[in-house]
Amino acid sequence: MKVGLFIPCYIDQFYPHVAIATLKLLESVGCEVDYPLQQTCCGQPMANSGFENLAGGCNENFVRNFSGYDYIVSPSGSCTLHIKDHLHATNESEATTIRSRMYELTEFLTDVVNVSSLNATFPYRVGLHQSCHGQRGLGLAQMTERMLPPFSKPVQLLNLVDGLELVQLDRRDECCGFGGTFCVTEEAVSAKMGKDRVADHLRHGVNYITGVDVSCLMHMEGILKRSNSNVQIKHIAEILTATV
Amino acid sequence: MNQLNLDHATASAVFNKNEPRVDWHDETLWFVRAKRDRAAALIPEWEDLREAASQIKNHVLSNMHDLLVQFEENARKNGIHVHWAANADEHNDIVLGIIQKTGANRMVKSKSMLTEECHMNNFLTSHGIEVIDSDLGERIVQMRKEPPSHIVLPAIHLTRADVGETFHEHLGTEKGATDPQYLTEAARQHLRDTFLTRKVALTGVNFAIAETGGFVVCTNEGNADMGAHLADVHIAAMGFEKIIPRAEHLGVFLRLLARSATGQPITAFSSHFHKPRPGQEMHLIIVDNGRSRQLGRTEFRNSLKCIRCAACMNTCPVYRRSGGHSYHSAVAGPIGSILAPNLDMKLNADLPFASTLCGSCSNVCPVKIDIHDQLYKWRQVLMREGYGTTGKGAAMKAMATVLESPRLYRMAGKIGRGVLRFSPAVAENRFNPWFNQREMPAPPSESFRDWYVKNKKS
Numbered sequence: 225m226k227v228g229l230f231i232p233c234y235i236d237q238f239y240p241h242v243a244i245a246t247l248k249l250l251e252s253v254g255c256e257v258d259y260p261l262q263q264t265c266c267g268q269p270m271a272n273s274g275f276e277n278l279a280g281g282c283n284e285n286f287v288r289n290f291s292g293y294d295y296i297v298s299p300s301g302s303c304t305l306h307i308k309d310h311l312h313a314t315n316e317s318e319a320t321t322i323r324s325r326m327y328e329l330t331e332f333l334t335d336v337v338n339v340s341s342l343n344a345t346f347p348y349r350v351g352l353h354q355s356c357h358g359q360r361g362l363g364l365a366q367m368t369e370r371m372l373p374p375f376s377k378p379v380q381l382l383n384l385v386d387g388l389e390l391v392q393l394d395r396r397d398e399c400c401g402f403g404g405t406f407c408v409t410e411e412a413v414s415a416k417m418g419k420d421r422v423a424d425h426l427r428h429g430v431n432y433i434t435g436v437d438v439s440c441l442m443h444m445e446g447i448l449k450r451s452n453s454n455v456q457i458k459h460i461a462e463i464l465t466a467t468v
Numbered sequence: 469m470n471q472l473n474l475d476h477a478t479a480s481a482v483f484n485k486n487e488p489r490v491d492w493h494d495e496t497l498w499f500v501r502a503k504r505d506r507a508a509a510l511i512p513e514w515e516d517l518r519e520a521a522s523q524i525k526n527h528v529l530s531n532m533h534d535l536l537v538q539f540e541e542n543a544r545k546n547g548i549h550v551h552w553a554a555n556a557d558e559h560n561d562i563v564l565g566i567i568q569k570t571g572a573n574r575m576v577k578s579k580s581m582l583t584e585e586c587h588m589n590n591f592l593t594s595h596g597i598e599v600i601d602s603d604l605g606e607r608i609v610q611m612r613k614e615p616p617s618h619i620v621l622p623a624i625h626l627t628r629a630d631v632g633e634t635f636h637e638h639l640g641t642e643k644g645a646t647d648p649q650y651l652t653e654a655a656r657q658h659l660r661d662t663f664l665t666r667k668v669a670l671t672g673v674n675f676a677i678a679e680t681g682g683f684v685v686c687t688n689e690g691n692a693d694m695g696a697h698l699a700d701v702h703i704a705a706m707g708f709e710k711i712i713p714r715a716e717h718l719g720v721f722l723r724l725l726a727r728s729a730t731g732q733p734i735t736a737f738s739s740h741f742h743k744p745r746p747g748q749e750m751h752l753i754i755v756d757n758g759r760s761r762q763l764g765r766t767e768f769r770n771s772l773k774c775i776r777c778a779a780c781m782n783t784c785p786v787y788r789r790s791g792g793h794s795y796h797s798a799v800a801g802p803i804g805s806i807l808a809p810n811l812d813m814k815l816n817a818d819l820p821f822a823s824t825l826c827g828s829c830s831n832v833c834p835v836k837i838d839i840h841d842q843l844y845k846w847r848q849v850l851m852r853e854g855y856g857t858t859g860k861g862a863a864m865k866a867m868a869t870v871l872e873s874p875r876l877y878r879m880a881g882k883i884g885r886g887v888l889r890f891s892p893a894v895a896e897n898r899f900n901p902w903f904n905q906r907e908m909p910a911p912p913s914e915s916f917r918d919w920y921v922k923n924k925k926s
Binding site: 240247259261263267272273280284285356360368397398399404406407411412415416419442447450 | 476477480481483484487490494498505508509511514515783785786789790820821822823824825826827828830831832844847848850851852856860861864865867868869871872873874877881884885900901902904905906907908909910911912914915916917918919920921924925
């Protein structure tokens, strides 16, 4: 199975170790992974700001880079959701194919690869941040608003990690307030949401906060660092590939 | 400070100056959301009930004309005077006309967000008619000359101490009193006198039933009933989307409404009005005020399915931390943000951006309105119609130019990381809203692509 690896722009630039962990993880479960070198961004920053019409160039570039793969996998629920919901291009049939082959990392591992064991050890108390686009948009986990049986693809994977202790939060799936450009255009509310989210994790004595979206983690990292906390963020791919 | 003249971001920044108050506001509303969760969890068929409600409302939207005509015919047969108002002005004129005909110069009113939308109180006051709101929360904000900050809990932004202060000033209660029992009793006595002396009462409408020509008003205080039953003239005002086809559909909506709103199994009073009692006059005003226009907007029409439970407000992490007044619109929160641009795009262009698009609203909604998707779609419409600033448009164009070109993207990334590494002050300053309360991410020396080309490409 040929997998095209999509690394969102801000991960490429600011969190390369998350991308490296993702690549290693996919290879460790037997995928043949290719990273198309001319990829950039999914176009979400423009689209969520109301300028979907300016995302055309990103869309075309995405289609040029990711045509022909069996699967396209990305370590970001938000960017994956954006592609699945909004990728359109001159070659619309190709765009449609890409939309249907687009997977967020954890759902790809649980639903396509059917991972049932991992060689990972992470002996720490971990809080899972359920990023909204992954959880509610892609359905990676049951949300608290719905009265339906619980499940969680990220938790299913974290349970395979030796020594990891997952803590229960007071608010299981509240937004961290990142929200793309929202984090600067609505700075006051965004930062307050982030502080509240971090406080929930701290109340439960976590060593690490993890999640499927680096954007949310970056937001919470900014708040943790500002308060000189020694709690750190780790993308789920880093934990799923961790060894002692 | 009056938040109503500010855009959402600025008003929220003002609200957030008092962090303990934001925490209190957030926790109070989260408590309501949690109560809703417990109530909903007790109904095994909750999700089916939502689906049924959604489909009934879809049917209503597609058959609006026929249902309204059927309703009007049946209501008239019942002896109700039916009026049609194309907009807020017509609605207000009709109310004024009815009151003037009775010779009264004052009226008691139970909760009606429609009359807030139409700014009816101010209009009537300017024509010499005194209006007293009989919903406790609405009465409190009315005394303070504030609009409601929440459609179900109008005074939720106020603490007990705030209420004590307001009552001391307006009702003569003891200074510094905060005991809810004592304060409520004072309001009760004041309102009792109002109910007994008003000849005209106005109520809202929660559901109007096409099949019977009757309507249902839900309250927890019985104040709609007190007003309507004691007055010679009962005026009920409804947005036309309140129509449901049959009485049996109430079995779906009444179960969803109170559970979604406050976590109660049902509102304390769900009063069915069908015809005036002997000697009473009953008027019903059916209002459009932009609803036809919204019904014609394919992408936004299903916002008219709303039954005004406010579950989307209680669940919204932004609403809980910005307060209802920051939305400067009669209906605040996520649902208000998709309704308000229809009324005035220019005035409300900021509202669809007052969201992280987390999607909690759409999933808590008892009638399955795709609220967060509509917020995204309104953003597109508003920017296309030119309601963004020139600066924003230019910044977005520049960003798109960089992000769509692999070469420019790599160059900008490299330069950006370099600048951040060697001159962090470029970003770490008070002009960067991110840096105000958050540290910048540490820029690495190489991008993932750099690493990949070096280590993986053979």
